[in-house]
Each structure stands twice: as C-alpha cells, then as structure tokens.
Amino acid sequence: MVTIPARRKRATIHDVAVEAGVSRGTVSRVVNDEPYVSSSARIAIEAAIEKVGYVPNNAARSLVMQRSEAVGFIVHEPHSLFLDDPNIGGILLGANTVLSRADYQMVSLVIDSQRDTDRVARYLSGGFVDGVVIVSARHEDPITKVIGKLRLPAAFVGHPPDLQELPFVGIDNRASARAITERLMQTGRRRIGMVAAALDRDSGADRLAGFTDALGDRFDPALVTRVPLYTFNDGAMGMRELLQRDPLIDGVFAASDAVAAGALEALRDAGRSVPGDVGIVGFDDSSWALRTQPHLSTVHQPAFGLGAAAAECVLSQLRGEEQPTGGILLETPIVWRDSA
Amino acid sequence: MVTIPARRKRATIHDVAVEAGVSRGTVSRVVNDEPYVSSSARIAIEAAIEKVGYVPNNAARSLVMQRSEAVGFIVHEPHSLFLDDPNIGGILLGANTVLSRADYQMVSLVIDSQRDTDRVARYLSGGFVDGVVIVSARHEDPITKVIGKLRLPAAFVGHPPDLQELPFVGIDNRASARAITERLMQTGRRRIGMVAAALDRDSGADRLAGFTDALGDRFDPALVTRVPLYTFNDGAMGMRELLQRDPLIDGVFAASDAVAAGALEALRDAGRSVPGDVGIVGFDDSSWALRTQPHLSTVHQPAFGLGAAAAECVLSQLRGEEQPTGGILLETPIVWRDSA
DNA sequence: TTGTAAGCGTTATCAC
C-alpha cells in the first residue's frame, strides 16, 4: 500500500502576479491573450505561470463569465441498446466534431437510471453547460422539462415526443420506409411482410406507417410482427413468427439493420435462402449492414450528419441567431446491396 | 423564423432570501438540507424557491467547495474504432453505474483530434472534474501528463503505456491468450495460426505473446499475420493472407471477436467450413461473438466490471483512502461455443 | 500599458 500525497494547493492568478511582480489584472490579460500588455510584462508573466504551475480555474471563470464553453450531449438509452445502437456513436462523433471546431467542450451525460435523470437535470440546471444536444428523449422527460424551464439552448436528435416547439434534426422515417418498401416491391416480391420494432417510439411507428403506405391495398396486417426493441434477438424472434404465419413469405422489411440481421439468422435456420427465396431490407445502414451475409440493402441514416446538425443548431442559438421553426430533416439515400 | 427569447436572468439565493424574508445563510441551509432550520422558515423558503424558480449555480458552489462532484470519463479512440469497439459501451456503463450510486456525475469526454486533446487537457485542469477514468491512453499523452501534474485522482482502464505508477484496472491479456490457445490445441488442431492485431498496443502485443507461449515448440512464425486494427476488415484481410501462406491451416486464434468475424468471412469465401475444416477462437466475448455463424468460442472480457472497478478506484482516491500499488486484474473466463 | 476594486453566487464561520 502507498498513500497518495494530498493534492497540493493549486496556484492562482494571485500567485502568478506576485511571482511576476505585476497585478492580477495584467496576468488575466496575458492568460486570455488580450492586447495592451507590454512584452516585458508578458514575458515575465509567462515565466511565472510556468514556474508556479498555474492553470486557470474554470469554475471561477465560468462564475464570472456566466458561461462554461461546454455543451452537453445527453444519451438516454436503455442499457442494452446503448451497447448495440450503431447510430449513437456516429451522432456523438458528428456533434463532437462541430463543437470542437467552435472550441466548445462536449460533455456526454448518459442516463441509465432514475437517479441519473435527476442528477443530470441538476447538472444542466447548474450552469455547467451552455447548451445541450439530446438523443432519444423520453416522453414527459424531466430533462426536457428542465431545458424548457431554463430556456437552455437545445437541439434534439430525433423527434421530441412532446414540446414540439423545440428545435430538432432528424430524418423522415415514414417517407424513407415507404421508399425502401417500394423498392423491394419492384423486385417482384409477392408476399411482403415486416418485422416492426420499437413501436412506442416515433421512429418505430413511422417506419411501420411508411411500410403500410407503400403497400396500399396489398397491405396484410397478418404479415407484420411487432417486437419491442431494435435488436438482433428481437429480429430473429419476429422473423420466426412471420415464417410461422406465412411460410411462403418472400419479402421482408426489417425495422432496422440489427433486426434484419436477426431475421437473416431465423431465415437461415429455417433453410430459406436470401435473396433467392426471400428478399430482405433493413434500415440504418449501420455496421451491421456489411457484417451480414449477404450484405443488406438498407436506408442510409446520416448519423454523423445528424449529430453535426444538432450541434450547429445549438451553436447558432448560443450566438443568439434566429432559429428556423420546426425541425431539420436530413436526406436518407437508399443503398442497395445483395439482400434483396 | 422565430426569435428565441433571451434567457432570463436566473434567480439567485439572494432573490430567494428577499422573497422569503430571511438571510442567504438560511436559504443555503435549506437548499443543502442541513439541520437547525425552523420549520416555518423552511416552508417559507421552499415556497420562495418555487416562486422565483431558483436553481443553485454549480459554478459558484464548486468555486467555494473546491470540488465539482463530477468525474471525467475519457475515451481516446480513432474515429472508426470508437464506432465499433464493443467494450467501450460496457466500460462506460460500468463506470457510470458506480459513480451514479455515489452521486457523482460522470461526464464523458471524447478525444478525436489534436484540438480535442488540448481542450480536454484544459477542461481537466480547470477543476470541472474531481477525478477521471481513462480508456485507452496513448503513449506520451498530454492528458496523462496533465493528470500527473495536477495529481488528479485517476484510474486507467487497460495498462497505461508510461507512468506505470498510476492505478489501473485491466485483464491479463497474455495469460488469457495462452489459455484459449491451449484450449484450441486440445481440440486436436495440428496447424494453428493467429491473426494478430494492434501490435502497437499492449493488449495486441500481449495476446500474441500468450499465443506463442501456448504453442511453445510448435510455434511457427509463418503462421502469424499482423494487421493494424481490431476490425472486421482487418480480420478478413489477415485470414486471407494466412490461408495463402498455408492452405492446410486448421486452427486460428483471432486477436479479437471482430477480427474473428472477419476471418470467418474470409474462410467462408475460401470454402472452408467452421468448425469442420478449421477451428477459430476470438477474444472479448463482445456482441460479435453471437452474431457470427457459428457463434464464437472466445475469452470473456468483463467490460462492465472494468469500468466499475476503475470508477471505484477513483472514488476511493477521492475519499482519501490508501491505494494498492500496481493494477487490478480482473478474471477472464473462457466461453466455449461452436466455432472451435 | 497597468493597477484597483467591484462583483459573479455560493458556503462557512462567527456572533447574536
């Protein structure tokens, strides 16, 4: 065992000022490199900073400046999904890239319990961040409430369930689902079903709606199975049920690539070939799409772009610019590979 | 277009005090629910807080308290890997769970560029966090330097390249690699090779070392291919080369599950059956392991436990407790499935 | 160009 030495007291501007034989004001000017500092003073101060090991104290700075130069990135996903969801990483990187360029520190806060929710709400209230990007908000979310109450500059990725007046960026799940289903129909499939997932969310419900839009008269409710999550396992389960309901099914729209991958496994277990016996399409164009055999035809979801756009949106609010009403919808090209 | 109204000035303790007709000290006592407050005062103050919409200012609090009740979680991964790496999510969740329970806010900082590095270093220096958990530190990392200089309570996940005296939690990559290779040998394979990856890191180098340990006399350098990253694509590439070097190879240790998945694809493309023609084992027991066909035999890496242990380690430092010297190594059970 | 001093919103130490 070894005792960690107590953290030694940190040097302050005062220490630097004394060391350099100037006033604190001048030191501050050097630190924030403002003009009107003689080069002799600057040199002395820089040496002093080095000598006493001064690092500015953000708390003090942000107290007086009334801002923190940080933007929160809130992820609110159930445990399991967070590990799986291929989009979150891209969104996060997109947001970070934009914020970084503007010299804002992105701090991600993950919410994984009720306790987390409360603590994060406090954290946001406390002025530790100047704005916030929110992924997958919940209905009646305390976080959303706090943001509204504080008028904290915010942008949602995906459609916020309530509070429609807050800015968001997203994709048109319904139109995209319709488009890929139509594309699937064009390949000549006769009995097309869907493994629908996450119907408690807008994205899940919209994808199903787009599917029924595309099918029109040909829509058969019996050919839709519903599973709770966008996961591999749920996909396999949903597909097995679909196969049971109609062994002759020859086309499937899976609500996400992970679901499609699971479905693919169920199909393989049932001895069906893809795309020979059945054509299948997914949604997301995540890393799943290239891991499956055959590679998935799917809807490209611009994860990075979503994160970047949300971050831009927060920054523009921070600059006090006017906001376009309503949300921003990004394009979702269809990428056609081998699974259908 | 609509103009977002300016954020209205936030209420302070002072406002609450005036409203409730008491002093700021008393309000502060109520806010931090300390004893010695008359219930009449408490009631009046709570009403006033509600009325003026008071939320405490963290910057001020953390300035006077000299701590922030937050712990940083630093991820330093190249872009592509961050999206793929299955362990990071688990580590993050493990750390968050522990910190949350102790009422610390975990803030994750992702480093994705030089600019990020500098900004994060400043952020850490600034007192916005009381401690830090670091995933995949770099050699000669400015972050590591800052931590050392500030004596910021820290714990590394995985072995920190330099600064060996800092606490870390990890696994014994070498022993684990040896164990699974031996297990693979016991299945009767004659020509066993390895797709080694990320040899510039300890984990990668150690896994190769464990492999050679296990093989002893039977080790044949020609049966090892080296690829830069723990990725699917690199795995496929490495396996193709292995196949070229020795078409009769019948056992493969892939440096990670993602690598194994890629190798599996290369094997399939080459018309080899698994585990019939060749047995293959991976490392990590990540979500990859169950996505492949057949499921992978692999080394279980306790991602959640690593995050949790690292967080515990930081908390214990924060409590001023003594630290065990050296790192903590967690168990890595072998999970045997169908790929070998 | 530099120094002085008044806050920023808390907590904490005293007296009362």
Next chain:
DNA sequence: GTGATAACGCTTACAA
C-alpha cells in the same frame, strides 16, 4: 435558529 460577512479565483470597467 438566524443573520452578517469573509472567502473562493476570476474578469472587467475605471482610474491612473
């Protein structure tokens, strides 16, 4: 029980 008041470390007029 409660109210002054002095920090905490910094920025920023305003004076010099």
